[in-house]
Amino acid sequence: MIRKRTRTRAGGGTPAHGRLRAVLGATTTALLTVTALAALPQTTAHAAGTLGAAAAEKGRYFGAAVAANHLGEAQYAATLNREFSSVTPENEMKWDAVEPNRGSFSFSRADQIVNHARSQGMDVRGHTLVWHSQLPGWVSGLGASDLRSAMNNHITQVMTHYKGEIHSWDVVNEAFQDGGSGARRSSPFQDKLGNGFIEEAFRTARATDPAAKLCYNDYNTDGVNAKSNAVYDMVKDFKSRGVPIDCVGFQSHFNPNSPVPSDYRANLQRFADLGVDVQITELDIEGSGQAQATNYGNVVRACLAVTRCTGITVWGIPDKYSWRSSGTPLLFDDNYNKKPAYDAALSALGGTTDPDDPDDPGTPGAGCTATYTTAEQWGSGYNGKVTITAGSSPITGWSVDVTMTSPQKVLSVWNGSPTWDNSGNVMTVRPSWNGSLAAGASTSFGFTVSGGASPPPQVGACTAS
Ligand code: 9MR
DSSP states (O other), X not given: OOOOOOOOOTTSOSOOOHHHHHHHHHOOOHHHHHHHHHHHHHHHHSOOOSHHHHHHHTTOEEEEEEOGXXXXXXXXXXXXXXXXXXXXXXXXXXXXXXXXXXXXXXXXXXXXXXXXXXXXXXXXEEEEEEESSSOOHHHHTOOHHHHHXXXXXXXXXHHHHTTXXXXXXXXXXXXXXXXXXXXXXXXXXXXXXXXXXXXXXXXXXXXXXTTSEEEEEESSOSSSSHHHHHHHHHHHHHHHHTOOOOEEEEOOEEBTTBOOOTTHHHHHHHHHTTTOEEEEEEEEEOOOHHHHHHHHXXXXXXXXXXXXXXXXXXXXXXXXXXXXXXGOOSSBOTTOOBOHHHHHHHHHTTOOOOTTOTTOOOSTTOOEEEEEEEEEEETTEEEEEEEEEEOXXXXXXXXXXXXXXTTOEEEEEESSEEEEOTTSXXXXXXXXXXXXXXTTOEEEXXXXXXXXXXXXXXXXXXXXX
């Protein structure tokens, strides 16, 4: 069941502050309420320290594509909740996920994401209603008139289920061909219904949820080129004839063969000048280090330079879950450390990293990683080993949280100094003698656990100092 709420930040608006939101969301005890109130003057007095908060100060959202099956991972959820003010279900709202068989709708995975977002005060982008891909076979098999009613029914059912919950919908996705033709892409919709299917989809969408912003979304339209010209002509035509369209999404999947175009900002601006909002909807930039950071900064600055650019969504959180993970295109590494690209995006938003924030690795490159192995195992316990490796700069200290599953207990720790949380299940381990590591150097600590040989502990991100 989806909790209804009044939309507050659609396309920018009421500032959200990730840390305050996290504190308020954690519990309602009087003690933490005092903490939250005490935090307020401090957080408003300083530059924002998270992507969502910094973007909100610029009247924009900063979102991430989210997969329902990762929400149970503590670090994934913690990073999402701390940093982002909008989510896009990466696959869970697509046609094959929500209507795998004609007229039979299945919203549970998408609901999981929407409910999570709502519980954290985040907005949701809907992705996507009409797309040639991830389309169940039964749709492709329909004749024209059946297909038209199936398309309209799909839009109506899905948008009705989420009515009032979605700030912007990708009504139609990727309907144009790549290359110089400027033609529409062949798809069951295009082939059987002709160009008019796009207009019809937007009209049906407007009739269903008049409050949602209705977007056309595509890739390789990020600079001025034949494909973006064709989309531009369509939007111009829609605006002149009163076809309901509110926004255009620029996916912005970049890599060395398809870099951030030099006319990126100008392209966003020419669409905005047609009277639609523009949104960066699936941003990822393959690369690493300073080059990647510079590109991220440029994209963020381009959005900020266009008044009608209402928000940015990155297509995933840690690199390891990216659809093209080998290109390490995202803002967080596999251990959820902030990359130089993160710092560049935050700083372009006018935010700044907080040196007192235990989640902040500080200087770009000065991070560390923690990897876990079970060194020995026996009937009722095991010896665990965590290897700490410094990033591309030297570090003088580190800390890692290690969480045991009750009734497991840690009997002893070596080469590290533990402190415990109240539950007795989470130990934070800091160096005993081995805090200083040269760039790329490693050390390790070990511990003995009794009370069960499994499951292995959960080892959190390494924080360097
Ligand atoms: O990231 C999505 C990936 O998990 C899916 O396997 C893939 C299937 O087509 O879709 C990816 O997301 C796409 C998005 O929905 C539309 N634009 C391109 C994205 C990357 O392929």
